[in-house]
Amino acid sequence: MHVTDERYKRDRLRLELALRLIRHEARTHTIRHWTGLSDDRVRKLYRSYIKPGAGVRRHRGKSPAQVNYFLRATSLGAEAHALASILLLFGAISDKPDPASLKKIPTIARGRLLCDAYEAYRRVSPRPRIDFEHAAFLAKALTVGDEIRLRFCPACQALNIVEIVTLRDPECRACEAPMPEKSTANRGSARPLSSRT
Ligand SMILES: [Zn+2]
Structure with a gap:
């Protein structure tokens, strides 16, 4: 596989994972951790793929730790x-x-x-x-x-x-x-x- 194909495949897997995490209402920093995408990219994904009223919420604050x-x-x-x-x-x-x-x-x-x-x-x-x-x-x-x-x-x-x-x-x-x-x-x-x- 060409380097560009590899990169394309990796980027696609990254975006797919980010969208799954968004649908599971993971926090932005969690999505960044698992995908390596920047906070800005994650915010853009929200805006591009999640329609208002789709029932997907964005949670802020710290992740659980207890x-x-x-x-x-x-x-x-x-x-x-x-x-x-x-x-x-x-x-x-x-x-x-x-x-x-x-x-x-x-x-x-x-x-x-x-x-x-x-x-x-x-x-x-x-x-x-x-x-x-x-x-x-x-x-x-x-x-x-x-x-x-x-x-x-x-x-x-x-x-x-x-x-x-x-x-x-x-x-x-x-x-x-x-x-x-x-x-x-x-x-x-x-x-x-x-x-x-
Ligand atoms: Zn037992």
Whole structure:
């Protein structure tokens, strides 16, 4: 493929992703982060493609930053767990924290996976209440892994979002079995003993 073709394809993917993010009412700085487009380009896209009265709102202010939102013992917490499963299923996140991947993998590809997963969540959830900004924050928090992580229940295999710093072992949301952290191989950036030199 010619360089110009490559560039054209990349630009088109970038614009497609930006429009998907606009439709999901992502904040301007979120769209800039995932697409690399300038704030000015994003504003122009809004004006060109989103008709007034189309029901797409522009949100201002800071993106969410509180992981407690996902840990509530309410139906919202259950929805966050369903969303985490879908993010994992679509490959938008891994089941282990991987902070280095935030820099390694092309942002546009990651942004598309995130949109795929979020759109699937909207389709399967009868009344979806988690907005895109919270979904993006959940994916990021689970990838960084310093506050919350995924853990499979040893008793029923259900996927749980657990807090890293707790005084006692978290309980499975599905069966209430305690879920102790298994081994050092699962801890943070620790590698399996065999790969150490
Ligand atoms: Zn369980």
